Structures are given as C-alpha cells and as structure tokens.
Amino acid sequence: MDLLRSLPLGLYLEQPQTWLHKIDPRVKLAWLMSFLTSYTFANNFWRVLLVVLLILTTVIARIPLRVWRQQMGWLLTLSFFVLAIAAISPDGLGIDYQPRLPANEQILTQQYTSNTTNTVPEQIGKKKEYSYVLFHKGPVRITRYSLDLGVRISTILFTVIYSTNLYLLTTAPEEITSAIESLMQPLRRLKLPVTEITLTLTLSLRFIPLVLEEVQNLIRSVMTRAINWKKLGLKGAVKVWMTVAERLLENLLLRAEQMANAMMVRGFTSPNEHKVQWHDLRLQQRDWFAIAILVLFWGVRLVIGTEV
Structure with missing residues (x-):
C-alpha cells in the first residue's frame, strides 16, 4: 500500500484527532463552499488573505507536520511558478503604452501655472506618479495587469486545491456522505x-x-x-x-x-x-461557534473583499 501512503492529496487523517475532526461535517462543508466561492469577484487582497487563512488554520489545528508539509510545499511552489510565469507573460491587451505625462514637462508646468493662478501656491507643480509598466529590463516586462492576473491565478489554484484537501484530511468519507444526505433531505419532496x-x-x-x-x-x-x-x-x-x-x-x-x-x-x-x-449529526457548541465565525467571515468579505 505504498501508493496510498505516498499519495499527497485526498487522504483521511485518522490519528491524531484535531478540533477540525470534531466539527460537524455540514459546517465544514459550508466553510469549504465559502472558500470556493468567496474569491469570486473579490480583490487580490482577499485572495491572498484566503491563502494565509488556510495556512494558519492548518497550523492552529495542530495537524502533524509530516502530513501537510509535502503537499503544501508542492502547492506553494506550483503557485509561485504560476505567479512568476503569468507576471512576465504578455498581458494580452495588445496596445502601445503611452506615458500620461508629456515628454517636455515645461509645457505641463506652464499650462498648469496659467490655469491655477488663484490656487494655493503649495499645490502648484504637484503630480501623482503612475506607471503601468512596473518592471522592464530586457525581455522581462511586468505590467500591472499581468501581475494582477498572476496573483489571481496562483491564489485561486492554491485555495481550490488545498481547501478541498484540508476538508478531506479532517473528514471521514462516511461523514461526508452523511452530511450530503442531511443537506439533500428537501429534495425528497421532488421524489429524488x-x-x-x-x-x-x-x-x-x-x-x-x-x-x-x-x-x-x-x-x-x-x-x-x-x-x-x-x-x-x-x-x-x-x-x-x-x-x-x-x-x-x-x-x-x-x-x-x-x-x-x-x-x-x-x-x-x-x-x-x-x-x-453512520453518524448522529447534531450541532454542538463548537459547531455554533464555527457558524458564527462563518457569518463574520462573509461580513468581512463584503466589507473589504469586494472588487471595486
């Protein structure tokens, strides 16, 4: 059974029993769906925050290092390479980038001075620096859009794979099926x-x-x-x-x-x-606490995670 032991993803950890194992599988399924859907129409700050939250959850749950070190290492390495490749790749806009400021800054200064004769003197000549191309040296060119795309792809890749793996790691197959059956009970009215x-x-x-x-x-x-x-x-x-x-x-x-x-x-x-x-599914005090944290999770998502 060496293949089963060396398989990095999708295994159930029977021992030791962490606090993640003891949470109701329906609550954990709701958390999993939240991780898989909350990054939709979210900004990059929230996507990176999801990655950090998954890593902190693994550490706080005291899952043995031997269990998640290899799989998290491979996922982080893969996500980093995806980020690097997407950042240096063409952004696909297919346009010639023109500077927002004219080549001769004296023209801008003269126009700005003539139009702002009645303004405060300290505000004359102030300009907000902006550059669409963040790094350009030789064939390597990183733009704002390519870097944004790289962060999106890499964080989504890590979140989708590792959140699912963490759910399977702390939930027995029988608990998964019991949770799905419990949540699908209203479908019995449709004779399914x-x-x-x-x-x-x-x-x-x-x-x-x-x-x-x-x-x-x-x-x-x-x-x-x-x-x-x-x-x-x-x-x-x-x-x-x-x-x-x-x-x-x-x-x-x-x-x-x-x-x-x-x-x-x-x-x-x-x-x-x-x-x-298989299991008598009853919500305990820790499950209600996890549900309250989930409500807070979505509240923070709507406040700071929405993409403008």
Whole structure:
C-alpha cells in the first residue's frame, strides 16, 4: 500500500484527532463552499488573505507536520511558478503604452501655472506618479495587469486545491456522505433518490483505495519482469500497456462483483429498507461557534473583499 501512503492529496487523517475532526461535517462543508466561492469577484487582497487563512488554520489545528508539509510545499511552489510565469507573460491587451505625462514637462508646468493662478501656491507643480509598466529590463516586462492576473491565478489554484484537501484530511468519507444526505433531505419532496445517491457516493469513496491498490500491484508486476522497452519498440510497449489496462479493468470488475455479493449476502435489498446510520449529526457548541465565525467571515468579505 505504498501508493496510498505516498499519495499527497485526498487522504483521511485518522490519528491524531484535531478540533477540525470534531466539527460537524455540514459546517465544514459550508466553510469549504465559502472558500470556493468567496474569491469570486473579490480583490487580490482577499485572495491572498484566503491563502494565509488556510495556512494558519492548518497550523492552529495542530495537524502533524509530516502530513501537510509535502503537499503544501508542492502547492506553494506550483503557485509561485504560476505567479512568476503569468507576471512576465504578455498581458494580452495588445496596445502601445503611452506615458500620461508629456515628454517636455515645461509645457505641463506652464499650462498648469496659467490655469491655477488663484490656487494655493503649495499645490502648484504637484503630480501623482503612475506607471503601468512596473518592471522592464530586457525581455522581462511586468505590467500591472499581468501581475494582477498572476496573483489571481496562483491564489485561486492554491485555495481550490488545498481547501478541498484540508476538508478531506479532517473528514471521514462516511461523514461526508452523511452530511450530503442531511443537506439533500428537501429534495425528497421532488421524489429524488437521495439515499441511493449517498450510498453510491459512499461506495465510490470506499472503492478508490481498491483501485489504487490494483494499479500498484500491476505496476509492480510489470517492474519485476524486467522488460526491455527498447527492444519492444513503440508498438510492443503499447501492446503491453493495453494488456495491463485490460487486466486492471478485469480486476476492478471482480472487486465490484465481490462487493455486491457481500451486500446481497447480508440481506441488503434497498437503501431505504437497510439504511446504515453512520453518524448522529447534531450541532454542538463548537459547531455554533464555527457558524458564527462563518457569518463574520462573509461580513468581512463584503466589507473589504469586494472588487471595486
């Protein structure tokens, strides 16, 4: 199971149990949706603040360093490279930038002096410096729009990936499905199969480790045979990997059949008749405190985070 242990994203941390683990999964889902939607039509200050908030939450929750050090390091590195590439790339406006001030400043001074003879003397000659091009040396050119675009892309990339990973890291698959089923209860009035949907989601989440295990076993079987890929050529290599893919599909179908037989042996006929209550979802005092912080979060977002 080395592949499962080394997978950087999407794993559930069973031990130690942090305070993030104990929060109701519905509240955590609301926080996740807030992180994924609050950066829409937001300014760059709020986008950077979301990144800082995610990092501080990870540190304050006392999640072991070995769990998040590698994945956060890779994400921060990727976000930095995205920021650098977007900042030095052309901004796409396709225009020639002209200075706001004339080349001969004496003309501006003469016009400004003639039009402001009745103004305060201290205000004469004051100019507000502005430059659209922030840095230009050789082929490297950074403009205000390209830097703004780089900050947007890099922060959104980090927020989307890491907020989702933090939710999966502190929430068990059964808690996720229970929370989704609880939130989808009003859809029963529309005669939607809510229980069947959540059951399918639960089985899918439980089936992912089996898929990774089968992939790992097949890769090891190919490596132990010491195949000379140069002698096989392109056609032979494609044939080998097609055989591996076919074998993988057969093994996964066999695992699915075994899972279905196990459910049938236990007398499972329909989710409504054999419903398994994974968790008793009740809002505790810490959950109400998290909801209050969420309301404050959106209040701050509307006050300082709205893009003008």
